[in-house]
Structures are given as C-alpha cells and as structure tokens.
Amino acid sequence: MTTALKVDNNALISGKRGTVFVAPAGTPLPTDLTKLLISADAPDPAWQNLGHTSESNLPSWDKSGGDASTLNTWLMSGAKTTYAPTSISVKVKALQANAETLKFVYNGWDDASGGVAVALDPASQPVALIVLSYDPDSRKPFGTYMSDTSMKSDGMPDFSGDFVEFGFTASVESSSVISPSSDGTKAALVFLPPSAFTAKPDGGH
Secondary structure, eight states: OOSOOOOOGGGOOOOOEEEEEEEETTOOOOSOGGGOOTTOSOSBTTBEEOOOBOSSSOOEEEEEEOOEEEEOOSSOSSOEEEEOOEEEEEEEEEOOOSHHHHHHHHTOEEOTTSSEEOOSSOOOEEEEEEEEEEETTTTEEEEEEEEEEEEEEOSSOBOSSSSOBEEEEEEEOOOSSSOOOTTOOOOOOEEEOGGGGSOOTTSOO
C-alpha cells in the first residue's frame, strides 16, 4: 500500500472536455505525452484522434464480476475464498458522420456508391484506446490507456440527441505491452495523472 496519501486540493480534476485516441491493438503510448492534447489530430504516428464525441453521453465504464464466494469444507466454514472473473469495458459515442468514423465504428468498407458498407453483424476489432479528459480551468489532463481491447459497434446511429451518435463498446483485455507488476501480474490499463504529461528533465516520459 502506498504511504504518501494526503489531502491535495490541486489533485482535483473536472473532465469538462476530452477526446478518444485510437490505434492498432498493442500500440505503446506516445513517446512524448506532452503532445497528447485533446486537439491533436495525431500526437504520434500510430495514434489518431477520434474527434468529436458526445457531451451528453460521455465515455462510460463498466466493471463486472470479481464477486467473492466463500467455500466451506466438512471440517470448517470459510476455508477458502474465491473470486469470479472480472471484465471491464468502456462505451464511447462518436459524433462525426464522415466515412472514416463510420468505417471505424462499424468495421465498414468503401462502397461503389461513395457510401460505407456495413455487415449485418459487424465483427469486433482489436484496437488500442486512450480516453483523455481535460480540465480547462486547471489546465490539467487525465487519461486512461488501454493497449488491447476488443471493440464493436453497440447499435445503429442514434438520432435522439443534439447530434447523431455512433456508439461502440470496447472490452478491455490483458495488455501485451504494459509492464507487469513485480510479481508477474499482467496489467489491463494505465491511468495517466497530470504528472505523467510533464516533460522529464532527461527527455524521458
């Protein structure tokens, strides 16, 4: 357990603005996080900005499983505790009704008409994601990096809001590139606090 916990008013962040960056599955974080700005089209050659996403339906996380079960023996109760498998996913609502966004969300392809063709049941896609929020008042970012997810559209376009929404869900998988813990536990994601976006004296990040 960390021993440096304390009250820190400067660590409060409001995610008033933000975006989502996408890349092929297994893509490492950009080498220079100071370039990871919500307005950046491509902060690194492998990463692309998904662009406008919904303000009324912000990226939302779901974590399920992990429930504890107590196992008894004939000799005693509570002899062992087991835990159910855990799954994590994030839902994102893209807004840009251009061909690039539609092909990404629905795993579509170019049609001769100039439109985007989509399968009846679009296949999932392996992608890496960075969900990046930004507090314009404190000028502080906060991000979540997932190197390996299985992403799939979660329905047809939704016309009920201010803008048409094109939603997808990404299920987080154990990372192929994030360093494991000292005991060999595999990571699934990396939280990026504001300090991670500060240039290091030696040029490293």
